[in-house]
Amino acid sequence: MANILCIGAGYVGGPTMAVIAKHCPQHRIVVVDINEERIAAWQSEHLPIYEPGLDEIVHSTRNKNLLFSTEINRHIAEADIIFVSVNTPIKSFGQGAGKAADLQFWEKTARQILENSSSPKIVVEKSTLPVRTAEAMEYILNSNANRLHFDVVSNPEFLAEGTAIRDMEEPNRVLIGGRETPSGQRAIQAIVDIYTHWVPKERIFTTNLWSSELSKLAANAFLAQRVSSINAISALCEKTGADISEVAHAIGLDKRIGPHFLRASIGFGGSCFRKDILNLVYLCQYYGLDEVAAYWEQVITMNESQQARFVSSMISSMFNTIAGKRIALYGAAFKANTSDTRESPALAICRALLEERAKIVISDPHALDNARIDLGDAARQVMFESDPYAAAKEAHAIAILTEWVHFTTLNYETIYRSMAKPAFIFDGRNTLDHKKLHAIGFNIYAIGKPPLTHFSAS
Ligand code: UDX
Ligand code: UDX
Numbered sequence: 001m002a003n004i005l006c007i008g009a010g011y012v013g014g015p016t017m018a019v020i021a022k023h024c025p026q027h028r029i030v031v032v033d034i035n036e037e038r039i040a041a042w043q044s045e046h047l048p049i050y051e052p053g054l055d056e057i058v059h060s061t062r063n064k065n066l067l068f069s070t071e072i073n074r075h076i077a078e079a080d081i082i083f084v085s086v087n088t089p090i091k092s093f094g095q096g097a098g099k100a101a102d103l104q105f106w107e108k109t110a111r112q113i114l115e116n117s118s119s120p121k122i123v124v125e126k127s128t129l130p131v132r133t134a135e136a137m138e139y140i141l142n143s144n145a146n147r148l149h150f151d152v153v154s155n156p157e158f159l160a161e162g163t164a165i166r167d168m169e170e171p172n173r174v175l176i177g178g179r180e181t182p183s184g185q186r187a188i189q190a191i192v193d194i195y196t197h198w199v200p201k202e203r204i205f206t207t208n209l210w211s212s213e214l215s216k217l218a219a220n221a222f223l224a225q226r227v228s229s230i231n232a233i234s235a236l237c238e239k240t241g242a243d244i245s246e247v248a249h250a251i252g253l254d255k256r257i258g259p260h261f262l263r264a265s266i267g268f269g270g271s272c273f274r275k276d277i278l279n280l281v282y283l284c285q286y287y288g289l290d291e292v293a294a295y296w297e298q299v300i301t302m303n304e305s306q307q308a309r310f311v312s313s314m315i316s317s318m319f320n321t322i323a324g325k326r327i328a329l330y331g332a333a334f335k336a337n338t339s340d341t342r343e344s345p346a347l348a349i350c351r352a353l354l355e356e357r358a359k360i361v362i363s364d365p366h367a368l369d370n371a372r373i374d375l376g377d378a379a380r381q382v383m384f385e386s387d388p389y390a391a392a393k394e395a396h397a398i399a400i401l402t403e404w405v406h407f408t409t410l411n412y413e414t415i416y417r418s419m420a421k422p423a424f425i426f427d428g429r430n431t432l433d434h435k436k437l438h439a440i441g442f443n444i445y446a447i448g449k450p451p452l453t454h455f456s457a458s
Pocket of ligand 1: 007008009010011012013032033034035038085086087105106108109127128157271
């Protein structure tokens with residue numbers, strides 16, 4: 001039996017450890033966090049995050065071999081393997097502000113591990129970190145007077161929110177990076193041994209530390225770049241009369257390109273993509289690779305311009321003014337099946353519409369509480385309504401901002417009747433049946449598609 005500890009009970013730490021607990025009943029897994037409220041929620045009936053399948057796994061493992069606690073020091077002392085998944089936000093001050101990762105929580109955690117250890121341990125980087133962070137951690141951890149040895153291993157998470165449990169249960173690959181020394185290889189093997197309880201051996205890759213750290217940043221940058229690429233083409237579709245769904249399907253049929261991550265949208269959000277690309281940009285600039293940095297930075301510029309374009313299209317279609325008009329925003333989460341609103345394009349669009357003095361009502365099946373928090377001061381100007389029918393009542397427009405299935409199954413005839421006329425739908429996710437909605441009477445503007453309106457000029 002091994003004592004496994006995870007520091008950081010967030011979107012990554014919680015689901016990851018729940019799945020490890022499920023498949024490794026012989027190991028004792030403890031998840032700790034400095035946030036008492038969060039730990040209390042993990043111990044309650046209402047888990048702090050919404051993630052399909054998570055409740056079941058937590059219920060079947062909690063208080064058996066999965067424990068949640070705030071007693072960080074005691075559990076560090078008892079642990080053999082420590083996963084660290086504390087957050088690594090973008091630095092908001094000093095050198096690298098706005099781009100580099102703020103590593104203060106990571107370093108603080110490393111020192112805390114050191115202070116509370118009396119036996120050697122394996123420390124696993126789960127958080128996404130800039131390349132060569134593991135080296136700095138090794139220096140700190142192995143700087144101790146009592147000569148304890150710590151092995152640092154990188155095991156990046158590739159789980160996407162909304163499908164986190166499935167991604168953990170059936171990963172495309174598990175990546176484990178470590179040192180090529182005998183002790184480093186033993187540490188890698190200890191982590192491999194955890195995953196082989198449910199992951200086929202051929203899906204577990206071991207590499208050196210730097211390859212593992214860089215692979216995580218590169219994988220997210222590639223995924224985000226696909227979203228920006230298809231969004232760039234969607235802008236051209238709107239100008240030329242091509243349809244982005246048809247174009248995406250056609251190019252995705254090429255096996256070399258593949259069909260995934262080609263959904264045009266109001267842009268990518270979430271805690272990872274922007275942060276990881278900015279980290280990559282900072283790293284390239286640090287090494288003097290200015291063209292490489294500029295290349296990746298453009299992925300973010302494109303993402304921001306897609307949101308601005310969506311807002312401009314709303315304003316110009318609604319006769320160049322939305323001041324005082326009620327607009328229902330369907331969706332606050334950065335993607336479907338999560339309650340997470342971090343970096344959500346829906347909230348960016350909400351803020352831009354508030355600047356135009358529109359009256360905003362947001363509806364979302366799971367993310368309203370987080371939206372209220374993440375909107376900060378702007379939340380005071382927004383109405384929050386869990387019932388999408390009530391949100392749309394007397395609204396001039398609905399904007400679909402998150403691809404919840406929930407919004408595709410509504411009775412749009414009822415909704416149309418309750419709205420101000422002419423009624424508009426701006427589909428920022430291309431999830432609705434546009435022809436059907438047009439037949440009901442709506443004027444439809446969708447990303448990368450010709451508008452379907454009832455105005456004679458169109
Ligand atoms: C985080 C990072 O954002 C991401 O870059 C990384 O890949 C994995 O960890 P996530 O789990 O989504 O992802 O973050 P979050 O939900 O904010 O959870 C982090 C938790 O760490 C929080 O609950 C926070 O209270 C906790 N924490 C933070 C500590 O326990 N100790 C600290 O010193 C700092
Ligand atoms: C991402 C990575 O997918 C995952 O491997 C990594 O571990 C963490 O970061 P996540 O941010 O949770 O996961 O969600 P993801 O499914 O990647 O979506 C990110 C954003 O891109 C969302 O806002 C989503 O709506 C958007 N997106 C995705 C599109 O706009 N179009 C697409 O085709 C795909």
